[in-house]
Structures are given as C-alpha cells and as structure tokens.
Ligand SMILES: Nc1ncnc2c1ncn2[C@@H]1O[C@H](COP(=O)(O)OP(=O)(O)OP(=O)(O)O)[C@@H](O)[C@H]1O
C-alpha cells in the first residue's frame with residue numbers, strides 16, 4: 001500500500017487540453033472518490049495513474065517512486081472497470097487466479113490466494129461456476145477478487161457499479177466499503193453518481209471540465225460547497241437557486257429575489273455578506289431548509305406558494321413549487337405535506353443559505369470558513385490549481 005501523488009499532471013488529446021494541470025494527493029489507505037459529470041476527465045486521470053495513458057505534463061508518484069515511464073504492469077496497481085471482462089470459458093477460480101502463475105507463484109500459493117479472496121468476497125461456493133452462471137453482482141465480485149489477489153499497492157475503480165441495477169448497486173457500495181475496512185488498500189474510485197461519492201469516500205474530489213472544483217470530506221463539501229457547480233452537483237434533489245440582490249433592511253441585510261421572495265440574512269453572516277450589498281447575487285438553499293410554516297406564524301422568511309407536484313418517498317415527501325418562475329423543491333415531513341394544487345405557506349431557514357457571486361460562481365465564505373485564516377470577507381479563490389490541504 002502506498003500514497004499516490006499527482007503533481008501538475010495534465011492531459012491533452014491533440015490540441016484539446018482534457019485535464020488541466022492539477023495537484024492531488026491520495027493518502028496511504030485512503031478511499032478517494034473522483035466525481036463529476038460525463039467527460040470531465042475522471043477516467044483519464046485514473047488511466048494516467050494506471051499507466052494506460054501517458055501524461056502530457058507533470059509527475060505521477062506511487063509511494064516514493066515516480067512511475068511516469070513505468071508500464072502498467074510495473075506500477076503495482078489493480079484496476080476494476082465498468083466492463084469487468086471475465087473470461088467466459090474459465091470458471092470463477094481460474095478467472096481470479098489468472099496471471100498469478102506468471103508472477104511466479106506456486107500452484108499451492110495461487111490456490112490459497114484465490115480461496116482467501118473468495119472468502120473475503122463471500123463467493124466461495126461459486127468458485128467452480130462459469131461467469132455465464134453468475135448474476136451481475138457476483139460477476140462484479142469476481143472482478144474484484146481478481147484485483148485483490150494481486151495485493152496491489154493501489155486499487156483503481158472506474159465506475160465498477162454502473163452496470164448493476166439500483167438495488168444491487170446500493171448493496172455493492174456497502175460491500176466495497178466493508179472490503180476497504182478489512183483490507184485498507186489506497187483506492188481511487190471514479191463515479192459520476194454523487195450518492196456513491198458521498199457514501200463511499202473518505203474524501204471526494206469534485207471535478208468539472210478537466211479541473212478540480214473542490215476536495216474534502218463528503219459532509220464538509222455538502223455543507224460548505226465552494227462553488228455553485230459543487231453546490232448544484234452534490235446533493236439530491238439539487239439545491240434551489242434564486243437570483244436577486246442584497247438590500248439593507250431595518251434589521252440588517254435582506255436577500256430580495258427577482259421573484260419578490262425576501263429572506264433575511266442571519267446575524268452571523270451580516271459582516272461577511274455586507275460587501276456584496278446591492279450587487280446581483282444568487283442565493284442557494286437546499287430542499288431540507290424549506291418546511292411548511294406552522295399556523296399563525298410570523299411572516300418573516302415565509303412565502304405563500306402553490307404546490308405543483310408532490311413525490312412521496314416514505315420517509316419524506318418532495319414538494320415542487322414555483323418561486324418567481326424558478327422551479328423549487330422542498331423536502332417535507334410526510335405527515336404535514338400539502339397536496340398538489342394546494343396553497344401552502346413555506347418557511348425558509350436562512351441559517352443554511354449560500355450566497356453565490358453569479359459572475360465567478362464562487363460561494364461567499366463566512367466566518368470560520370475563510371481559507372488561509374483571512375478575516376476579511378471575500379469569495380473563495382479558484383481552487384483548481386491549489387494543492388489540497390487537509391481541512
Ligand atoms: N483517446 C482520446 N482521444 C481524444 N479525446 C479523448 C480520448 N479519451 C478521452 N477523450 C476526451 O477527454 C474527455 C474526458 O474523458 P474521460 O473519459 O476522462 O471522461 P469521464 O469523466 O471519465 O467521463 P464519463 O463519466 O463519461 O466516463 C472527454 O471529452 C473525452 O471525449
């Protein structure tokens with residue numbers, strides 16, 4: 001096991017720079033998840049670590065070794081792909097063992113390694129079967145077994161669960177995490193699924209267009225996104241955004257959306273937000289910060305809306321409504337959810353608000369969250385070229 005250090009690595013295909021120079025460190029034993037929309041460069045980064053793709057610039061280090069010029073086989077990494085091609089004519093045991101003999105292991109050692117992996121993955125009873133007689137999840141486990149027996153320094157996963165149905169995906173998510181707890185091999189896991197990213201990562205790396213938008217622990221990224229992109233990408237259903245501006249009210253700053261929605265800025269944010277008074281800004285608020293107002297409520301931070309659609313999910317109900325032409329979503333208590341067509345007074349908890357500068361897409365930092373210990377209120381710096389530091 002070993003850390004992986006990427007220093008200013010970049011990738012161009014012809015004239016197109018697909019991955020802009022970036023720095024990233026995967027700590028020893030860490031489970032790091034690269035997440036971002038299709039085409040943002042996740043697989044390219046993984047393939048550069050694996051050695052399946054050359055780097056156009058920068059340095060890839062595994063442990064103490066610079067591996068830029070090493071072939072994939074010499075890097076001591078194991079990769080599990082979305083299409084985990086198993087050999088159809090070999091049974092599970094031989095699929096897992098494939099390649100081990102060539103590495104100089106004796107038959108007895110190979111048998112032992114296969115059995116150990118099969119026990120870990122709970123596929124011992126399947127060792128004699130061919131892949132055609134396995135379910136998707138079982139095949140996926142065999143592919144992982146093949147990676148495990150090599151005892152690599154680093155595991156690289158590229159969307160290994162995307163071929164599975166939703167239920168199996170959720171199950172395998174847990175199994176991969178459990179496996180990592182038992183065998184804490186340094187792991188880089190690529191997915192475009194933000195739920196997978198949130199639930200599996202020790203730290204996640206949110207990517208956009210060949211750049212890193214933010215690196216951090218999942219709950220930290222969720223609670224303190226640095227950019228609108230991250231705010232929108234992480235979290236389901238997505239954060240609500242309303243355009244407007246900050247105005248000075250009698251009790252401090254108020255965000256006034258173009259729709260007329262007025263939301264008071266919490267006392268703790270007054271200082272940080274004041275420099276943005278009068279400028280066009282965007283307010284972001286997650287669906288869980290919106291609830292049905294209690295009867296006879298003070299009208300502050302509330303709005304009458306017409307509920308257009310409800311989605312009962314059991315534990316909660318999603319309610320969709322328009323605020324000034326912007327479709328918005330609230331996560332409501334199913335016991336007190338209005339029905340479609342009802343008018344409802346909703347209350348907006350601005351303690352959870354995010355203020356975003358629409359020109360840069362950066363979230364305004366608040367007290368205690370400013371990077372670099374700066375006390376002056378400001379927006380976040382671009383993070384794409386910064387070396388990641390532990391929060
Ligand atoms: N061999 C190649 N030649 C030219 N362009 C390429 C090549 N490989 C990848 N690209 C381009 O680089 C960009 C990043 O691709 P990459 O496969 O890394 O994306 P990704 O984030 O893994 O996306 P997905 O979630 O769809 O797998 C894409 O625009 C892709 O078209």
Ligand SMILES: [Mg+2]
Nearest residue numbers: 042043044158
């Ligand atoms: Mg990919």
